[in-house]
Amino acid sequence: MDREINLLEYLPGVLREVKEFKVLSAAENHETIKLWEELENVLDDQFVNESTLNGVKRWESILGIKALDTDLLSDRKFRILSRLNEQLPYTYKNLDAQLALLCGANGYKLILDNSAYALTVKVALTAKKKFTEVGNLLDRVVPCNIVITLLLMYNQHKTLKQFSHAHLHQYTQKELREEVLN
CATH class of the missing domain: 3.30.1340 (Histidine-containing Protein; Chain: A;)
Known part of the structure; x- marks a missing residue:
């Protein structure tokens, strides 16, 4: 998701016109966008179908699943889901x-x-x-x-x-x- 972030808007009106704060806000905007993207990935990793590669690796670690070198990400997600769907009795x-x-x-x-x-x-x-x-x-x-x-x-x-x-x-x-x- 493309998120528009402008940290300059959060500053008081007096500071928005200061050159140093403009440059600082512009530099921090990029980092804040990257932080939001990583937070979204962390949230997505809680759901197998939405997981990133990192999330799939975590699920496999939890469930004790060994991934094959030839597996696609979709194959790995399918294997995780099949393990999670096992039910007793x-x-x-x-x-x-x-x-x-x-x-x-x-x-x-x-x-x-x-x-x-x-x-x-x-x-x-x-x-x-x-x-x-x-x-x-x-x-x-x-x-x-x-x-x-x-x-x-x-x-x-x-x-x-x-x-x-x-x-x-x-x-x-x-x-x-x-x-x-x-």
Whole structure:
């Protein structure tokens, strides 16, 4: 926000005409504007969506989150928000909601086998960047007596059959298996 500050206006009328006070006020105007900007940043840093880089670093420190070198500021804010949105008790319904928030509605499959105490979570290729974060979430919220299997939903024949052989020939086997194809 551009703030107009003129400290000269705060001086008594007699002093406004003194050359030294004019120069001093002009010099201090710039510093006062910078101070206001920093105060606004401090206020913004209290809210994750409005945070500056400094605020995001502080939130990560508080929550014990390690940022990746490849993360954008928006990715880091998203990770903070997902951590803040975790709620007790950890039920299947809450876990499903957390995964939907993290990966998107169609970005995962959640399979619970109550008799075997096993939970399988498959992350779609479209949400592949969130794979590690999903693993961290599961480690935090799933009870210790449940075996967790976390998988990536690779491309299958039914996905690939819509493309011509010439189009698929442009990709390596690994790309065909693990990348979202256009």
